[in-house]
Amino acid sequence: MARYLAITGGVGGAKLALGLTHLLGPDELSFVVNTGDDFEHLGLHVCPDLDTLMYTLGGVSNTDTGWGRAGETWQCLDTLAALGGESWFRLGDRDLAVHLQRSARLRAGATLSTVSAELFAAHGIAHRALPMSDQPVRTLVHCDIGTLAFQHYFVRERCAPRVSGFSFAGAERASPAPGVLEALGAPDLAGVIICPSNPFLSIDPILAVGGVRAALAACAAPVIAVSPIVAGAALKGPTAKIMAELSLPQSASAVAAHYAGLIDGFILDETDRALLPELASDTLRVTCAQSVMSTLDDRVNLAHTALEFLRAFQ
Amino acid sequence: MARYLAITGGVGGAKLALGLTHLLGPDELSFVVNTGDDFEHLGLHVCPDLDTLMYTLGGVSNTDTGWGRAGETWQCLDTLAALGGESWFRLGDRDLAVHLQRSARLRAGATLSTVSAELFAAHGIAHRALPMSDQPVRTLVHCDIGTLAFQHYFVRERCAPRVSGFSFAGAERASPAPGVLEALGAPDLAGVIICPSNPFLSIDPILAVGGVRAALAACAAPVIAVSPIVAGAALKGPTAKIMAELSLPQSASAVAAHYAGLIDGFILDETDRALLPELASDTLRVTCAQSVMSTLDDRVNLAHTALEFLRAFQ
Numbered sequence: 331m332a333r334y335l336a337i338t339g340g341v342g343g344a345k346l347a348l349g350l351t352h353l354l355g356p357d358e359l360s361f362v363v364n365t366g367d368d369f370e371h372l373g374l375h376v377c378p379d380l381d382t383l384m385y386t387l388g389g390v391s392n393t394d395t396g397w398g399r400a401g402e403t404w405q406c407l408d409t410l411a412a413l414g415g416e417s418w419f420r421l422g423d424r425d426l427a428v429h430l431q432r433s434a435r436l437r438a439g440a441t442l443s444t445v446s447a448e449l450f451a452a453h454g455i456a457h458r459a460l461p462m463s464d465q466p467v468r469t470l471v472h473c474d475i476g477t478l479a480f481q482h483y484f485v486r487e488r489c490a491p492r493v494s495g496f497s498f499a500g501a502e503r504a505s506p507a508p509g510v511l512e513a514l515g516a517p518d519l520a521g522v523i524i525c526p527s528n529p530f531l532s533i534d535p536i537l538a539v540g541g542v543r544a545a546l547a548a549c550a551a552p553v554i555a556v557s558p559i560v561a562g563a564a565l566k567g568p569t570a571k572i573m574a575e576l577s578l579p580q581s582a583s584a585v586a587a588h589y590a591g592l593i594d595g596f597i598l599d600e601t602d603r604a605l606l607p608e609l610a611s612d613t614l615r616v617t618c619a620q621s622v623m624s625t626l627d628d629r630v631n632l633a634h635t636a637l638e639f640l641r642a643f644q
Numbered sequence: 645m646a647r648y649l650a651i652t653g654g655v656g657g658a659k660l661a662l663g664l665t666h667l668l669g670p671d672e673l674s675f676v677v678n679t680g681d682d683f684e685h686l687g688l689h690v691c692p693d694l695d696t697l698m699y700t701l702g703g704v705s706n707t708d709t710g711w712g713r714a715g716e717t718w719q720c721l722d723t724l725a726a727l728g729g730e731s732w733f734r735l736g737d738r739d740l741a742v743h744l745q746r747s748a749r750l751r752a753g754a755t756l757s758t759v760s761a762e763l764f765a766a767h768g769i770a771h772r773a774l775p776m777s778d779q780p781v782r783t784l785v786h787c788d789i790g791t792l793a794f795q796h797y798f799v800r801e802r803c804a805p806r807v808s809g810f811s812f813a814g815a816e817r818a819s820p821a822p823g824v825l826e827a828l829g830a831p832d833l834a835g836v837i838i839c840p841s842n843p844f845l846s847i848d849p850i851l852a853v854g855g856v857r858a859a860l861a862a863c864a865a866p867v868i869a870v871s872p873i874v875a876g877a878a879l880k881g882p883t884a885k886i887m888a889e890l891s892l893p894q895s896a897s898a899v900a901a902h903y904a905g906l907i908d909g910f911i912l913d914e915t916d917r918a919l920l921p922e923l924a925s926d927t928l929r930v931t932c933a934q935s936v937m938s939t940l941d942d943r944v945n946l947a948h949t950a951l952e953f954l955r956a957f958q
Contacts, residue, residue: 372744373687373751405717409741413766415748423737427723430686434729437687452727 331357332520334637335513337546339364339379339532341396341566342558343525344386345623349633350523351387352626356456362510364527365442365461366469366498366535369481371419374429375436378481379532380446380461381428388453396566399424418486443507458509462536465504469535470497480531489568493575496530501538506545514545521640522546524555526621528569529588530576537592546592552643554595554636556621557582561601565622583609586616595639597621597632615639645671646834648951649827651860653678653693653846655710655880656872657839658700659937663947664837665701666940670770676824678841679756679775680783680812680849683795685733688743689750692795693846694760694775695742702767710880713738732800757821772823776850779818783849784811794845803882807889810844815852820859828859835954836860838869840935842883843902844890851906860906866957868909868950870935871896875915879936897923900930909953911935911946929953 334354338347338361350359364379378397385391385399392400402422411417421429428449435445441464450459471483473491483491513519527533537543546553559582564570570580578584583605586596596614598605599621610616619635620628648668652661652675664673678693692711699705699713706714716736725731735743742763749759755778764773785797787805797805827833841847851857860867873896878884884894892898897919900910910928912919913935924930933949934942 372748403717403719403737405737406720406740406744409738410745413741413745413763415741415745423717423719423740424723426740427720427727427729430720431724431727431729434686449727 331518333357333513333516333518334359334521334523334640335362335519336360336523336525337362337533337536338383338525339527340367340382342623343379343527343532344383344391345629346523346525346556346632346636347383348386348626349623349629349631350636351457352630353633353637356458359457360509360513361457361459362513362536363459363461364532364535365463366467366501366531366538367480367484368466369468369479371481372416372421373433374421374426375433376419376421376429376481377432377442377446377461380459381425383459384428384446384450384453384455387450387455387457387459390453398422419481420485441507443509460507460509460513462507462510462542463501463504463539464507465500467501467504467535467539468499469531470499472496484531484568489571493572495576496534498535498538501535502540504539506539506542510539511541511545514542514549519549519551521551521637521643522549522553523636523640524553524589524593526556526558526565528558528564528567528572529585530569530572543592552594552640553592554597554639555585555589555593556597556619556632556636557585557599557602559585560599560621581605586614594643597636597639615643645832647671647827647830647832648673648835648837648954649676649833650674650837650839651676651847651850652697652839653841654681654696656937657693657841657846658697658705659943660837660839660870660946660950661697662700662940663937663943663945664950665771666944667947667951670772673771674823674827675771675773676827676850677773677775678846678849679777680781680815680845680852681794681798682780683782683793685795686730686735687747688735688740689747690733690735690743690795691746691756691760691775694773695739697773698742698760698764698767698769701764701769701771701773704767712736733795734799755821757823774821774823774827776821776824776856777815777818777853778821779814781815781818781849781853782813783845784813786810798845798882803885807886809890810848812849812852815849816854818853820853820856824853825855825859828856828863833863833865835865835951835957836863836867837950837954838867838903838907840870840872840879842872842878842881842886843899844883844886857906866908866954867906868911868953869899869903869907870911870933870946870950871899871913871916873899874913874935895919900928908957911950911953929957
């Protein structure tokens with residue numbers, strides 16, 4: 331059986347992930363998910379990217395806000411704010427249940443992999459989503475006001491500080507979660523898709539986990555990435571702003587360069603077709619697609635393009 | 645200034661406490677509250693009796709259920725149940741905020757006294773409510789199916805098991821919270837009221853904390869108790885059932901006997917007036933009052949009776 335692996339972070343990645351699940355069954359497709367964004371908040375173990383994927387694949391994501399659950403209520407957070415508690419991180423009442431259950435299971439000694447599998451199953455999701463590691467890895471954002479934990483940068487400070495770099499505390503010592511290296515080394519692996527997530531904040535933490543970058547570079551199957559930068563802007567989130575602050579060109583080309591040595595193919599948005607000639611080379615195939623995913627059809631169509639692109643490497 | 649101290653547990657005690665706050669200002673009245681019911685649940689530090697008093701004095705108690713908050717919602721708990729989590733303890737969305745905030749403050753190193761003062765203040769309560777101790781004391785219920793943590797007996801098992809006794813783990817080693825012994829020894833203490841709470845489950849844990857029983861017995865001011873047993877039945881909760889299982893008469897007289905050596909006065913319900921002659925003695929004054937508190941007027945009237953009763957000792 332041809333198996334595929336998708337590497338994903340937050341909202342953009344989850345959209346393509348949903349499209350892929352419409353084309354590939356649970357035996358054919360697995361996910362490796364960023365946990366560098368995870369943090370302990372109010373004693374709860376919060377996994378934003380795992381939950382974004384879970385809510386998206388489980389059909390309960392809030393498509394208005396682009397994060398959190400549909401039909402969410404805020405009684406707990408409103409009360410917490412009235413008590414003078416920390417309310418900058420928007421924890422909905424239903425979302426809280428996931429964090430309470432995850433935290434309780436982790437305290438009871440279960441691994442993050444096990445707990446994630448339980449939670450995905452409880453959401454009716456048959457596809458396997460592996461956290462990048464069962465050990466804590468924490469993305470740190472080095473910026474003009476100091477070094478911030480990721481959620482402090484991303485949510486509390488709304489990405490306003492100027493970024494000079496990132497580090498992933500614990501990544502080198504961390505082991506990939508059970509199944510990650512096995513998936514990358516599987517003889518029937520037919521392709522790897524790096525989803526259109528933030529390369530610096532969503533994908534790099536995964537690559538930083540001990541052995542993952544090397545395993546991806548050595549992977550026998552073709553590896554492709556979908557650009558999260560379209561026409562010089564990020565569809566969502568701070569990717570373009572960060573690239574500017576890191577003195578990188580705010581372009582899909584810079585994303586492709588960031589993944590040099592790892593990817594065999596790159597998907598540009600149609601609006602960036604002019605970049606194709608300069609990007610394509612003997613070692614990098616490039617194609618264009620409509621990569622802005624507004625509707626479910628958009629998600630499935632992009633997934634279809636990605637799979638066809640991978641299959642053309644055979 | 646004449647100062648009063650009320651010793652209280654759950655719902656019945658909180659009703660009289662509310663009545664007392666209508667007659668005595670924050671400088672005149674303090675509370676000592678049972679924390680033997682406290683427990684760690686889903687990583688949260690839950691203090692049922694402190695919260696019952698806080699919600700009652702703060703005007704947000706749920707008078708329909710007799711526990712929890714008015715206008716409560718259950719999104720988190722319903723979701724937790726759907727995830728296969730522990731849902732036997734009814735944590736409402738707004739109630740959860742209190743537990744999250746308390747737990748966060750305790751983890752940050754604040755004492756339970758400090759955190760309770762903060763939470764009561766946030767609920768607009770000026771009267772001081774002291775937990776019996778800042779150290780953990782845990783009521784254990786010895787019963788036919790083994791020894792149960794209090795909430796497991798009370799909520800999960802709905803008081804169904806047959807009780808043979810109680811113990812208060814940690815009580816002897818625990819110190820009274822700052823202010824408890826000071827209040828009992830204050831030269832201007834004008835009286836102590838043991839509220840109509842369960843003697844075994846709400847008041848005994850307080851008395852078991854190192855030094856409290858002795859300080860109450862040695863207290864220069866008069867000490868009175870209000871019977872939680874009316875006409876041989878408890879108004880709420882398992883008091884009468886427990887007394888039967890402990891082979892005690894299910895009567896107000898047995899409650900008075902339980903407090904022998906500690907109390908100088910005892911308030912019977914009017915319906916138990918026939919017990920007055922046998923109970924009254926050289927060392928125990930007894931009076932009758934309407935002790936069933938259905939309305940706010942009932943609460944204030946009983947509080948008034950208790951204060952007049954105490955003042956008559958002068």
